[in-house]
Amino acid sequence: MAATVEAATVETATMAATNDAGPLSGEEISLLQGWYRTMLLARAVDELMWIVGAQGKAHFILTSRGHEAAQVASAAALRAGHDYIFTYYRSMAAALQVGVAPEDVFRSVLAKRDDPFAGGRQLPNHFSVRRLRLPAGSSSVATHLPHAAGAGYAARVLGEDTVSVAYFGDGATAKGDFHEALTFAGIWKLPVVFFCENNGLAISVPVELESPAPIHLKGAGYGMPGVRVDGCDPLAVYRAMQEAVTRARRGDGPSLIEAEVVRLVAHSNADDQTVYRTPDELAAAQARDPLPRLRRRLLGAGVAEAALATWESEVRARAEAALSTAEASPDPDAADARKYLYAEA
Amino acid sequence: MPQLTLVEAVNLALKEEMTRDPRVVVLGQDVGRKGGVFGVTRGLRREFGELRVLDAPIAEIGIAGVAIGAALAGLRPVAEFQFADYIHPAFDQIANEAATISYRSNGVWQCPVVFRAPCGAGVHGGLYHSQSVEAYYGHVPGLTVIVPSGPAEAKGLLKRAIRDPNPVVFFEHKGSYRREREEVPEGETLLPIGQARIDRQGDDVSAITYGIGVHWARQAAAALEADGVSVEILDLRTVHPFDREAVARSVQKTNRALIVHEANKTLGVGAEIAAFLAEELFDSLDAPVGRVAARDCHVPYAEAQERAIIPNAAQVVEAIRRTMAY
Numbered sequence: 001m002a003a004t005v006e007a008a009t010v011e012t013a014t015m016a017a018t019n020d021a022g023p024l025s026g027e028e029i030s031l032l033q034g035w036y037r038t039m040l041l042a043r044a045v046d047e048l049m050w051i052v053g054a055q056g057k058a059h060f061i062l063t064s065r066g067h068e069a070a071q072v073a074s075a076a077a078l079r080a081g082h083d084y085i086f087t088y089y090r091s092m093a094a095a096l097q098v099g100v101a102p103e104d105v106f107r108s109v110l111a112k113r114d115d116p117f118a119g120g121r122q123l124p125n126h127f128s129v130r131r132l133r134l135p136a137g138s139s140s141v142a143t144h145l146p147h148a149a150g151a152g153y154a155a156r157v158l159g160e161d162t163v164s165v166a167y168f169g170d171g172a173t174a175k176g177d178f179h180e181a182l183t184f185a186g187i188w189k190l191p192v193v194f195f196c197e198n199n200g201l202a203i204s205v206p207v208e209l210e211s212p213a214p215i216h217l218k219g220a221g222y223g224m225p226g227v228r229v230d231g232c233d234p235l236a237v238y239r240a241m242q243e244a245v246t247r248a249r250r251g252d253g254p255s256l257i258e259a260e261v262v263r264l265v266a267h268s269n270a271d272d273q274t275v276y277r278t279p280d281e282l283a284a285a286q287a288r289d290p291l292p293r294l295r296r297r298l299l300g301a302g303v304a305e306a307a308l309a310t311w312e313s314e315v316r317a318r319a320e321a322a323l324s325t326a327e328a329s330p331d332p333d334a335a336d337a338r339k340y341l342y343a344e345a
Numbered sequence: 346m347p348q349l350t351l352v353e354a355v356n357l358a359l360k361e362e363m364t365r366d367p368r369v370v371v372l373g374q375d376v377g378r379k380g381g382v383f384g385v386t387r388g389l390r391r392e393f394g395e396l397r398v399l400d401a402p403i404a405e406i407g408i409a410g411v412a413i414g415a416a417l418a419g420l421r422p423v424a425e426f427q428f429a430d431y432i433h434p435a436f437d438q439i440a441n442e443a444a445t446i447s448y449r450s451n452g453v454w455q456c457p458v459v460f461r462a463p464c465g466a467g468v469h470g471g472l473y474h475s476q477s478v479e480a481y482y483g484h485v486p487g488l489t490v491i492v493p494s495g496p497a498e499a500k501g502l503l504k505r506a507i508r509d510p511n512p513v514v515f516f517e518h519k520g521s522y523r524r525e526r527e528e529v530p531e532g533e534t535l536l537p538i539g540q541a542r543i544d545r546q547g548d549d550v551s552a553i554t555y556g557i558g559v560h561w562a563r564q565a566a567a568a569l570e571a572d573g574v575s576v577e578i579l580d581l582r583t584v585h586p587f588d589r590e591a592v593a594r595s596v597q598k599t600n601r602a603l604i605v606h607e608a609n610k611t612l613g614v615g616a617e618i619a620a621f622l623a624e625e626l627f628d629s630l631d632a633p634v635g636r637v638a639a640r641d642c643h644v645p646y647a648e649a650q651e652r653a654i655i656p657n658a659a660q661v662v663e664a665i666r667r668t669m670a671y
Contacts, residue, residue, distance in 0.1 A: 084417070084418055086414075115451075116451065116453075117450065117451065118449050118450060118451050119451040121448060121449055121451070122449040126449070128449075128450040128451070128453060128454060130453050130454065133418075135417045135446075135450075135454055136446055136449050136450035136453070136454050138441055138442055138445060138449070140437065140441055140442070143410065143437065143438060143441065143442050144414075145410070146406060146407050146409070146410020146411050146413070146414060146438070147410055147411075147413050147414030147417060147442070148414060149407070149410070149411050149414060150410060150411040150412060150413055150414020150415035150416070150417070150418065150422075151414045151415065151417060151418035152414075153399075153411055153414070153415050153420075154414070154415040154418035154419055154420045155418065156396060157367075157368075157370055157396055157397060157415070157420060158368075158418075158419060158420075162418070164414075164418070176406050176434070177406050177410060177438075179404075180402075180404040180406045180407030180410065181407060181410065181411075183402055183404060183407060184401070184402065184404070184407045184411050187402065188399075338486075339452070340447050340448050340450075340451060340452035341447065341448050341486045341487050342447065342487060342489075342511050343447040343452060343455040343456075343510035343511050344452075344510070
């Protein structure tokens with residue numbers, strides 16, 4: 001297949017948010033119910049992580065709070081275990097959606113021996129599961145974007161209909177890795193979805209000091225569609241992601257999605273966001289929290305309050321049980337500190 | 346057996362491995378249509394197609410990063426950087442990403458990429474076509490760094506590197522590309538990673554070296570025969586992790602050691618080997634460990650200046666004489 005880039009017809013669109021008050025089909029209600037439970041689980045796990053961090057049982061906490069709708073709905077559009085998923089340190093809700101167990105998330109938070117991602121070597125929320133085609137990520141920003149392009153290249157060489165997705169934040173779009181990954185994927189029309197979760201902040205630096213133009217517009221420069229969606233509206237995210245995944249799978253090349261999300265808490269437990277975010281800004285972020293919004297929507301669609309309350313208590317119990325299981329796991333052996341530096345042939 | 350140059354030997358290694366395993370791919374700038382600026386990949390695109398011999402944009406982060414992602418998804422990529430001087434933007438991908446994947450995934454994910462680049466001076470390439478950068482990568486656990494000394498070595502080591510589950514950084518000295526022909530076995534002759542090789546047996550002094558240093562050491566050893574000095578040449582082949590046992594065996598026999606490399610002296614591979622000898626073989630040494638290396642400078646374009654910076658066989662002779670006279 002020729003690497004020739006035709007005069008690319010590139011759409012740049014800001015997708016309209018779906019109307020929260022509009023009618024939902026039975027299928028949509030069913031999807032939203034499932035996603036709501038995963039989002040609740042991600043939120044419950046996230047909250048417990050911060051508690052064990054405050055208790056001194058974990059050293060470092062990273063959050064996905066406020067990103068749950070964008071992550072869960074986008075991951076739901078993938079074929080888990082078939083498509084390659086390159087995550088970043090906020091991707092906990094996406095990881096849960098594709099099948100990562102909360103027990104394993106907590107084993108990683110607590111740096112336990114049986115942490116299957118890294119055996120306690122790597123910081124929390126750095127997922128790695130071979131059966132889910134979820135390769136281990138580093139802590140560097142944007143370095144996994146070329147890897148997603150590489151997995152797309154591999155799919156082409158191997159003749160597989162695999163799609164790869166890279167999840168990353170708005171800060172990552174300033175890096176050279178972003179540019180080189182999108183350049184490569186655009187030239188070779190690789191089956192990749194670049195999914196940017198724009199929460200408006202790279203730790204403290206606002207997005208206007210990271211990107212001179214709206215992020216979704218950058219797609220045009222790489223010959224790929226760039227779309228912006230309300231990342232707190234799971235159906236809007238799902239539709240945008242489905243379109244991008246379908247496009248990639250049929251061989252039409254990569255897409256860039258910018259999902260506008262909110263960061264509800266600090267960057268990490270080592271960060272004090274009140275230094276750089278005003279109470280008004282924090283309140284505005286809180287008002288966009290995707291969980292209460294989806295709850296209202298489900299109620300409006302006729303889901304019973306009692307059913308929602310039951311899920312909420314079940315999910316909390318599930319997260320607490322997962323934490324207890326992880327806490328009972330043994331700590332790693334110091335003698336294994338140099339294990340796995342080199343792979344065995 | 347065909348008589349091949351180092352360029353032809355690397356080309357044959359790539360061709361054989363790509364024929365054997367459809368997962369082996371080559372990517373880099375100019376590797377396809379042009380066949381590489383030194384001709385290393387000549388003919389491969391015609392045989393294996395433009396996807397498996399991919400002309401990459403001149404973007405080293407992308408070349409390295411795409412190779413890493415492709416390896417994670419099942420390929421065996423060989424990423425070419427046009428000159429070692431231009432591999433630096435990819436350092437983050439190689440050192441922070443490729444080198445750590447096995448470790449930070451509990452051994453679950455592997456990163457079988459070979460990062461290849463021509464290195465070395467002596468061709469009047471100036472600051473940006475002359476560098477020897479192996480020591481940078483030698484500081485990184487998880488990486489394997491190989492610098493072959495000749496055609497047969499290059500072919501056997503590259504074939505093994507392509508099949509290795511770990512990321513390998515592979516530097517070929519461009520001054521050795523067409524300097525000599527030698528018999529290179531076709532087919533399944535693989536050379537081991539992490540094992541040094543005695544290039545020449547000797548009794549009086551060990552010249553511990555790799556890459557083009559082996560060439561200088563051979564010239565020096567031949568010149569010193571007239572003086573009755575018997576030089577053993579140890580070709581490290583893999584400079585990281587280097588073969589401590591082989592170094593120890595040779596020095597325990599000769600009791601004198603000289604380390605030779607083209608890269609800058611300070612904090613170079615030679616510094617590590619000298620430290621190893623001081624720590625582990627102090628009692629075996631009859632003379633201080635010597636080093637012949639570049640004079641801690643960028644490589645200038647002007648011929649006289651370049652010669653003033655880069656080591657040569659005469660310096661090896663001189664250094665061995667000093668060691669023997671101690």
